[in-house]
Amino acid sequence: MIWVLGVLIVVAAIPVVIERRRSRMSTQIRQNAPGQFATLSLGLTHYQWIGPIRGPVAVCVHGLTTPSFVWQGLASGLSAMGYRVLVYDLYGRGYSDRPTGEQNQDFFVNQLEELLADQNVDDDFTLIGYSMGGAIATAFASQYPNRVRQLVLLASAGLNTDFGRLTEIIQKVPLIGDWLMLACFPVLHRRTARAEIGQPSSVPDISNLMQNELRYQGYVPAVLAALRGILTKDMSQDLQKVHRAGVPLLAVWARHDTTIPLSSLGRLTTVSRSAKQEVIDDAGHGLVYTHTDAVLDALRETLQDGLN
Numbered sequence: 001m002i003w004v005l006g007v008l009i010v011v012a013a014i015p016v017v018i019e020r021r022r023s024r025m026s027t028q029i030r031q032n033a034p035g036q037f038a039t040l041s042l043g044l045t046h047y048q049w050i051g052p053i054r055g056p057v058a059v060c061v062h063g064l065t066t067p068s069f070v071w072q073g074l075a076s077g078l079s080a081m082g083y084r085v086l087v088y089d090l091y092g093r094g095y096s097d098r099p100t101g102e103q104n105q106d107f108f109v110n111q112l113e114e115l116l117a118d119q120n121v122d123d124d125f126t127l128i129g130y131s132m133g134g135a136i137a138t139a140f141a142s143q144y145p146n147r148v149r150q151l152v153l154l155a156s157a158g159l160n161t162d163f164g165r166l167t168e169i170i171q172k173v174p175l176i177g178d179w180l181m182l183a184c185f186p187v188l189h190r191r192t193a194r195a196e197i198g199q200p201s202s203v204p205d206i207s208n209l210m211q212n213e214l215r216y217q218g219y220v221p222a223v224l225a226a227l228r229g230i231l232t233k234d235m236s237q238d239l240q241k242v243h244r245a246g247v248p249l250l251a252v253w254a255r256h257d258t259t260i261p262l263s264s265l266g267r268l269t270t271v272s273r274s275a276k277q278e279v280i281d282d283a284g285h286g287l288v289y290t291h292t293d294a295v296l297d298a299l300r301e302t303l304q305d306g307l308n
Contacts, residue, residue: 015182022217025098029216033095035087038118043097045115047088051079056149057121058083058303061112063131063157064226065189067094069209070130073202073292081303083126088115090136092222093213100218103225105233108136109143124149126303130288131260132157132226135235142238145245150302153251154295155285158235159264163227171227181224186214202292236271243272250276250302252295254283276302 023029030037035048048068058078060071068087075085089096091111092103101107127148129137134156141148163171166184170177193210203209213219242249249272253265265277278298283291 015179018186019182019217019220022219023215024217025095030095037095038115040111040114040118042091042099042111044095045088045091045097045111046095047086047115047119050075050085050087051083053084055082055084057086057123057125059086059112059116059121059125059127061108061127061129061133061136062087062090062093063133064231065093065213065223066210067096067213069094069203069206070288072204072289074288074295076202077292077296078303081300083303086115086119086121090133092218092225098216098218098222100221101225102229103222104229105136105139108230109140112136112140113144126150126152128152128154129156130154131285132231134158135230135233138235138238138242139230141247142241142245145242145247148242148247150248150250151242152299152302153249154288155254155257155260156235156251156264157231157260158233158238159267160261161231161259163231163259167227170224171232178224181227182220185220185223189214196286199290201286201289203289206289236267239268239271243274248276248302249274250278250299252278252280252287252298254285254287254291255279255281256283257285257287259285 033046035046037044037046060075062068062070067089071087075087078085090108092098124147127137127141134153135158137151137153138156138158141151166180170181190211193207196207251268253262255262262279265279268275268277280287280291280294280298283294287295
């Protein structure tokens with residue numbers, strides 16, 4: 001029986017060893033990054049400005065697993081409208097640093113607040129959040145409603161997110177959940193990324209870009225920290241604050257989204273009666289890059305108002 005225990009220990013250690021052997025984000029790796037870096041309180045944040053030097057600012061916040069490259073197509077469309085677009089990598093993703101600890105609402109709001117200060121974004125701006133980025137954008141807008149000209153949520157988390165039974169266990173069960181995350185998430189993430197091969201996308205080679213995140217140490221723990229942090233929070237009260245503050249809100253949903261169910265539309269209606277909502281009929285959760293033109297069409301009227 002001792003040898004059985006030994007085998008179990010070895011098997012259990014494999015995901016931990018794999019994580020520790022991943023490459024650390026480094027200066028050499030960052031040489032290939034587009035854009036620039038800001039030194040914030042918890043480390044370097046990678047960001048990029050897209051579009052005209054002058055013009056109203058739109059800030060885009062990406063989701064749980066796909067860094068700022070997810071905005072390539074949409075940001076080009078926004079810049080063509082006349083917006084000066086700021087995209088950035090959340091901590092733990094892309095080319096940004098990987099600080100440890102809880103990734104709750106304050107964690108992400110502080111990163112955005114510090115980046116805006118570093119970039120001298122003082123006037124009100126359009127804030128766009130995708131998936132988990134929608135929860136972050138909502139949290140920021142609820143704390144700083146006077147700074148947000150309009151809030152745009154794309155397949156936003158925070159109202160009715162369905163990650164499935166395995167993720168629920170990972171979120172709620174210490175140690176076992178940690179091991180399951182290290183062991184299972186990379187496999188599931190690769191499977192999701194490979195499903196994008198051959199699909200229409202405004203982000204070239206998005207499948208490889210998504211899988212490339214797994215090369216770097218700290219990415220999987222960062223996703224876990226967010227799953228146990230901001231993604232456990234119901235954003236209804238924050239959305240009510242945004243509504244009461246009079247911040248214009250547009251939400252766009254995907255009819256075939258299996259991560260953020262379309263029932264979120266109904267929940268948003270109950271907490272923000274003034275919200276405008278649109279549905280992309282043939283899209284799934286990747287609507288930002290799979291149905292970029294349809295999303296831009298859904299946003300066009302609202303975004304044209306923001307140019308005035």
